[in-house]
Amino acid sequence: MTKRDWIQKSTVAVMLSTSLLMFGESGQAAAASDDSQLSGKAEKVVGLAESLVGKDYKYGAVGPTNFGSAGLATYIFGKAGVTIEDTIAELYRTGKTVKKDQVKAGDLLFFSTKGTGNPSFMGIYLGNDRFIYSSQSEGEVIEKRLSDYMGKLVGARTFLAGSKTAEPAKPPVNxxxxxxxxxxxxxxxKYLGTPYEYASTRSNKDTMDCSEFTMWAYREGLGIDMGRGGARSQANYVKQHGHYTYDMKQLKKGDLVFFMSYRGWKESDYKGVDPLKQSITHVGIYMGDDKLLQTFSKESGGVKITDFSGTHWEYRFIMGGRPY
Known part of the structure; x- marks a missing residue:
């Protein structure tokens, strides 16, 4: 090899090594930048969450002074520049699954009262065994230790991984x-608190039973007249004129929800009972976020909002749907 050939090869080798080094450093820098962006968003989510502790709970509210369970996360993530859904069911379905023992600050936590089934409330993990959520029972945004709630934790989801914006792919929405x-x-x-009266006359709105309440909600909300019949009559109307399902997970906001007779508050009280062979005795309205709007007794206080999953309402469910 001549001296000239040796110098040319050495020059090429140096240039190639330099290029590879620059490429590697550039790749590492880009990855570090992405990680920094995600870490920055998580820090912003945590900071915003901590600043809202003590704010009032209000069902379905998305801030800035009142928050529902899902609305708290929707508001905080929006302020951090990340668009997410606004219901517990959609957040649970669209987020990227995180193992329970691998949650990180900024991840969303989903709970149910019995620790199984569909989530009924949710919070945001802050790190160091802490999370916050908007509590209906305590009436405000509160901070708790995750270790105290592990028995109720049904899953965790992240919206801060996989992309800079971390926006989930949204399914088609009607x-x-x-x-x-x-x-x-x-x-x-509008009728929250209206007293319950069994077999109410429907001649006025001073008192209502379950089917009178749903009758007025559909008449005044959409101009749909299902007649003056009871829950069973309304179920038949839905089947004849609209869309219906026997799967709770397929329910849409505003759907009528039909139930069998009460047998007890425990799941075991309904073991072996075929819902499709039971008579419909009650109707309510599905609100989304695993909540029902309904009236069922004087003692309960008339028209009110109740939980769905993990209660006897879930075990009594027969069908649901909308009359259009």
Missing amino acids: NDTESKGDKVIEAGK
């Missing part, structure tokens, strides 16, 4: 159905 459901719910919420 906006018309969502809008109609909201109108029914808003019409029904």
